[in-house]
Amino acid sequence: MNPIVENERIKRSRRNHASSAELLIQAGGYVSPNPYLWEDALISVVLKKPILLKGPSGSGKTRLAQSISHYFEQPMQSINCSVDLDAESLLGFKTIISNHGETVIEFVEGPVVQAMKKGHILYIDEINMARPETLPILHSVLDHRRMLTNPFTGEVIYAHEDFTVISAINEGYVGTSPMNEALKNRFVSFTVPYLSGNQLREVIEGIYPDTSKEKVETFLHISHDLKQQVMNGLLSDEAASVRSLLDAMGLAAHIPVKRAIQYAIAEKLDDQIERRLVMELVDTWLK
Numbered sequence: 194m195n196p197i198v199e200n201e202r203i204k205r206s207r208r209n210h211a212s213s214a215e216l217l218i219q220a221g222g223y224v225s226p227n228p229y230l231w232e233d234a235l236i237s238v239v240l241k242k243p244i245l246l247k248g249p250s251g252s253g254k255t256r257l258a259q260s261i262s263h264y265f266e267q268p269m270q271s272i273n274c275s276v277d278l279d280a281e282s283l284l285g286f287k288t289i290i291s292n293h294g295e296t297v298i299e300f301v302e303g304p305v306v307q308a309m310k311k312g313h314i315l316y317i318d319e320i321n322m323a324r325p326e327t328l329p330i331l332h333s334v335l336d337h338r339r340m341l342t343n344p345f346t347g348e349v350i351y352a353h354e355d356f357t358v359i360s361a362i363n364e365g366y367v368g369t370s371p372m373n374e375a376l377k378n379r380f381v382s383f384t385v386p387y388l389s390g391n392q393l394r395e396v397i398e399g400i401y402p403d404t405s406k407e408k409v410e411t412f413l414h415i416s417h418d419l420k421q422q423v424m425n426g427l428l429s430d431e432a433a434s435v436r437s438l439l440d441a442m443g444l445a446a447h448i449p450v451k452r453a454i455q456y457a458i459a460e461k462l463d464d465q466i467e468r469r470l471v472m473e474l475v476d477t478w479l480k
């Protein structure tokens with residue numbers, strides 16, 4: 194591992210074990226599709242560059258962010274974006290509490306404020322599902338200023354040195370808007386592809402160590418063919434989702450492989466022709 198990254202890992206893990214937020218440290222397990230994606234992402238974190246993970250559903254974006262949290266032993270807070278996301282869900286809200294019989298207004302800090310102050314990782318999932326007018330509030334947090342003036346309290350917050358932002362997007366999905374240029378410009382972007390070959394085998398064997406070698410090979414062949422048809426434009430991206438494949442493997446421990454793939458992969462596709470194509474591909478490996 195790059196010595197700068199290793200050095201930073203030691204510093205961050207020491208700082209976080211001194212805090213009480215260890216429970217927010219995530220599990221690791223991300224398998225990099227190539228030798229450099231994982232290391233380059235870590236270097237970007239060390240250099241305090243916000244990271245944007247781009248990839249289809251089930252390609253491991255969340256797992257990658259969790260593995261960064263695991264690697265640095267750094268707690269992670271998550272935000273799931275939707276059209277309902279507003280400044281309060283990001284920054285926090287005011288509430289009335291009773292303190293020894295006296296009514297006082299208190300500000301409950303949201304995930305952005307907490308992560309900035311405590312030096313946590315802030316994971317913003319599906320950032321392109323948020324309404325474009327909600328996110329400019331984060332511009333000063335994401336660029337070299339690393340600060341925010343909280344509009345609800347007037348407090349000026351400077352980010353802790355470990356504060357890290359990781360965002361994820363599924364590009365071109367229904368309900369998403371193209372990311373505003375000024376926002377996109379503040380991130381370094383990584384494409385997160387679906388795994389294949391030996392890396393996919395590693396993930397499968399890690400999760401299902403008791404599955405027979407033959408069954409693992411059958412699933413790898415099917416996954417390879419599905420990916421090929423995605424590349425040929427005959428199937429939509431989700432047909433090659435690692436999440437769906439793992440779901441199918443889980444079911445296949447109890448029911449026939451064909452039905453497992455039908456429920457976990459084929460039935461999720463909207464197009465009937467695509468569903469049929471998946472099942473035809475499966476048949477070629479189960480004869």
Ligand SMILES: Nc1ncnc2c1ncn2[C@@H]1O[C@H](COP(=O)(O)OP(=O)(O)OP(=O)(O)O)[C@@H](O)[C@H]1O
Binds near residue numbers: 248250255256363388
């Ligand atoms: N490269 C990988 N290494 C380890 N596990 C992976 C990898 N890719 C996918 N997975 C596994 O696939 C499942 C889905 O991954 P994850 O939730 O990270 O996908 P995602 O890209 O965040 O999906 P979505 O966009 O739908 O939120 C998880 O069980 C995850 O562990």
